[in-house]
Amino acid sequence: MIHPDHIFKDTLYGHETPLSGKASFQGVMQKRNNKRRGFFWFSLNSVLLLLLSLTAVALFRSPVPDNTKIADNNSIHNANLTNLGGRRYVNNKTPEQKESNSVIKNENASSNSNTLSNVSGNLAGRRNDVSIVAGKNPQRLYLSSSYKQNGSLNGIKSGNFTALGLEETEVSDHESSNHIVSDNKNENQTIRELSDWLKHLSGRGISEEKFFKFEPTKGMVLPEFVPFYPPRKAKFNPIFELNATTAGKGYKSFRESQDVTVAGNHRLTRYMGILLFDMGRGVNIGTGISYSECVGIGKALVSTYVIDTTLSKPVRVTKAQNISYRLNKISVPLAIRYQLGFGRSMVRISFTAMPGVVSLGSGTIFSRDALQSMDMLKRNSFVMDARLGAGLYYQVAPKTAISAEPIVQYQSIPGSQWKTYNRFDFGFGLGVVFRP
Amino acid sequence: MTEQQLVDGCIREDRKCQELLWNLHAKKLLTVSTRYCQNREDAEDVLMESFVKIFDNMSAFRGQSSLETWMRRIVVNTSINKLRSRKFTESIDNEVLHIGYSDNSFEAMDAKVLMGMLELLPVGYRMVFNLFAIEGYSHKEIGELLSIDEGTSRSQLARARKSLQDMIEKKGVMHT
Numbered sequence: 001m002i003h004p005d006h007i008f009k010d011t012l013y014g015h016e017t018p019l020s021g022k023a024s025f026q027g028v029m030q031k032r033n034n035k036r037r038g039f040f041w042f043s044l045n046s047v048l049l050l051l052l053s054l055t056a057v058a059l060f061r062s063p064v065p066d067n068t069k070i071a072d073n074n075s076i077h078n079a080n081l082t083n084l085g086g087r088r089y090v091n092n093k094t095p096e097q098k099e100s101n102s103v104i105k106n107e108n109a110s111s112n113s114n115t116l117s118n119v120s121g122n123l124a125g126r127r128n129d130v131s132i133v134a135g136k137n138p139q140r141l142y143l144s145s146s147y148k149q150n151g152s153l154n155g156i157k158s159g160n161f162t163a164l165g166l167e168e169t170e171v172s173d174h175e176s177s178n179h180i181v182s183d184n185k186n187e188n189q190t191i192r193e194l195s196d197w198l199k200h201l202s203g204r205g206i207s208e209e210k211f212f213k214f215e216p217t218k219g220m221v222l223p224e225f226v227p228f229y230p231p232r233k234a235k236f237n238p239i240f241e242l243n244a245t246t247a248g249k250g251y252k253s254f255r256e257s258q259d260v261t262v263a264g265n266h267r268l269t270r271y272m273g274i275l276l277f278d279m280g281r282g283v284n285i286g287t288g289i290s291y292s293e294c295v296g297i298g299k300a301l302v303s304t305y306v307i308d309t310t311l312s313k314p315v316r317v318t319k320a321q322n323i324s325y326r327l328n329k330i331s332v333p334l335a336i337r338y339q340l341g342f343g344r345s346m347v348r349i350s351f352t353a354m355p356g357v358v359s360l361g362s363g364t365i366f367s368r369d370a371l372q373s374m375d376m377l378k379r380n381s382f383v384m385d386a387r388l389g390a391g392l393y394y395q396v397a398p399k400t401a402i403s404a405e406p407i408v409q410y411q412s413i414p415g416s417q418w419k420t421y422n423r424f425d426f427g428f429g430l431g432v433v434f435r436p
Numbered sequence: 437m438t439e440q441q442l443v444d445g446c447i448r449e450d451r452k453c454q455e456l457l458w459n460l461h462a463k464k465l466l467t468v469s470t471r472y473c474q475n476r477e478d479a480e481d482v483l484m485e486s487f488v489k490i491f492d493n494m495s496a497f498r499g500q501s502s503l504e505t506w507m508r509r510i511v512v513n514t515s516i517n518k519l520r521s522r523k524f525t526e527s528i529d530n531e532v533l534h535i536g537y538s539d540n541s542f543e544a545m546d547a548k549v550l551m552g553m554l555e556l557l558p559v560g561y562r563m564v565f566n567l568f569a570i571e572g573y574s575h576k577e578i579g580e581l582l583s584i585d586e587g588t589s590r591s592q593l594a595r596a597r598k599s600l601q602d603m604i605e606k607k608g609v610m611h612t
Contacts, residue, residue, distance in 0.1 A: 004600040005569040008550055012570055015547040016463035017470055023480035025458040028487040029451075035488065299477075320475045 045269075049244060052432050056400040237278040239286070240434045241335075245270040245387065247409050247427025264298015264323055268409070268425060270387075272352070274335050284337040290354055291330055292385070294411070296365075298323040325363030329383055331356020339393055348393035348403055354385040386410040389429050403431040439503050446494040454491055461504060462487070465511045467547075471554055471566050472515035482518050486511045512571060516581065519559060553603050561596035568593050 248267035269292065276286030303318045331354040340347045358381045391405020409425045437445075437456070445453025462483065469482040489510050497506055554562055563582060567573040568589070573581070575589040582589070 004565075004597055004604065007604075008554070008565075008600075009570050011547050011550050012467060012471065014464060015467045017466040019462055019466060020476070020480065022477070023462070023466065023483050025455050025462075025487075028458065028484050028491070029454075031484055031488050032491060318475075320477045322477060322481075 045244060049430060049432070052242065053396070053400075053402060056397065056432055056434060238436055239276040239278060239284055240436070241272070241274045241276055241286075241288075241337075241403075241431055243270075243272040243274070243403075243429055243431035245272070245407060245409070245427055245429040247407065247425035249425045260303070261301040262298060262323070264296060266294055266296030266298075266425075268292060268294040268411070268427070272333055274333055274352075276335060276337060282339045284335075284339075286335050288333055288335070289330070290333045290352075290356065291359075292328065294327040294329075296323065296325045296327075296363075323364055325365050326360065327358065328360040329354075329356050329385070330359045331383070331385060346393040346395075348389075348391060348405065350387075350389045350403075350405065352387045354387065356383055356385070357381065358383060384412045387429075391429070393433075399435040401433045401435075403429070403433060405429050405431075440499070443494060443497055443499075443503065446491060457490075458487060461507055464504070465507060467551075468508055468511045468571075469515050470551060471570070472512070472519060472563060474519075474559075478518060479515075482511065482515050485518075486514045489514065508571065512567065513581070516563065519563070553600055556603065557596055557599055560592050561599060564589050564592040565596035565600070 246267065246269050248265060250263070250265040270290060271292075272288060272290040274286050274288035276284040279285055300321045300323055301318050302321065333352045333354045335350065335352040337351075338349045340349075361381075387407055387409045389405035389407035391403060393401055393403045393405075395401040405428070407427050407429045409427060410423055411425065413423065437453075442453055442457055446457055465486065466479060466483050469486070470476065470479040473479040473482055486507070490507055493510075497503065554566070557565065564578055567578045567581065568575070575586040575593075578584075578589045579586045584592075
């Protein structure tokens, strides 16, 4: 009885296999350096993104308005409403002017309507519940139940209505980039949205433009839901976005004839800086610059048949070949963003088309049936990539938001014969958005 | 230079010591990786990956075993990881025909022939046989390493032995 254990151990344990040229000490050191460099860049990118976010938060965070004075005086409705949104226009006026305005409007409000006073008072008392969210979102105003109970604007004139934050918010200044949400949990909230109201008003011959001068007639009964959508015109306010995306995918490809198998994976990192413009209604459009690095590794197994003279029959011989390539691109992204708001958090849908050029192509790819050098890829070849994402958009400060979104990405193939290059990748994008 | 001096030099990132370590052990360790891997290129990849790990983690070597044993363990683990990531190639590689040897005396079998026999074993048999018979792992250790139970390890070993015995007895052109 042959016991193979000893035969194999005795022969193979200390056996030395000669090295081919591929395995070398220099190769090991090169691998180590690549690994360290990859880790270094990953760490650096992470730290930079973190620092950028923290700096943005520190720089752009608005001071918290002083609530005390307002809370003590329920009758200063305009001031309250002004502060509700933390609106910038307040800062354009001197304290004396502000005080003066508040007093005047307060007088209007007080003298004209108890209803309005209640409304404003309630809003004023809940200033802490108010939040501002960047983006083109519907402005919502939650009114008090006293308003609902009255169900009309009897006796309220435009000046009072101004006190509710329409004229005073000066939509043209803010272009509804902020929205107001005042939450009244103790009363039955009446959510009144302007779009519905505009429909209601338009049914009565009042156009959207006239809305801000709207003077409800005596006895006019408002709908259950009163809208608060100021007309949002594109103001082209600039927004700056920095974005980093990682994506990757494994691939396998089997030829029907089973004589070629290609498998491996590639990963892509993309950095984008984009200047966007606020187009109104939550839409931003812009352009900028993008740089991407795509690194692929894999293996191709190619089988051929040779006639063995001893056996006089074809013998299949499989040869493994390594695939390794790097493809860098510089492109000009054309971006469109759409934000849907739900409080401070929003859902953002983003699409970016990225026409560009190849800045570096090196290594070996697998073409239709053989390895091929990336030299085939001419530098400056035109490429067109695209990226579609949908994810969370969170405002960390009045002028700063961060976005995190899963993405699907399309990469065009420069040279059409690649078998080891994925057109579609899935990944994740992180971004910081500044609103100057 | 003693083994400890060599280790200390590698910890200090002394390039000469690192190169010396490579020159001393690379060929032996290539035999180890070749026994596990499907082909020569994979084996060399594993060897290089293993040396990266060895240099990176040299400070973790505590001298509880010999340096070579520690390095062999790293190569074995790297080979197994590589095999796990390359499972898709198995279906093709198992079809590959190999021209064997013509010498009828197994005493005369050289390492190349034995390596050829090992290559013909299914991956599972080969790993268990390598780990148990050549590296000296216990079935418990093999079970933990390959995430299989001890009984499976024993049965795979028995089948591997049987296959190898058959090959040795046939001593001819082999194929699967």
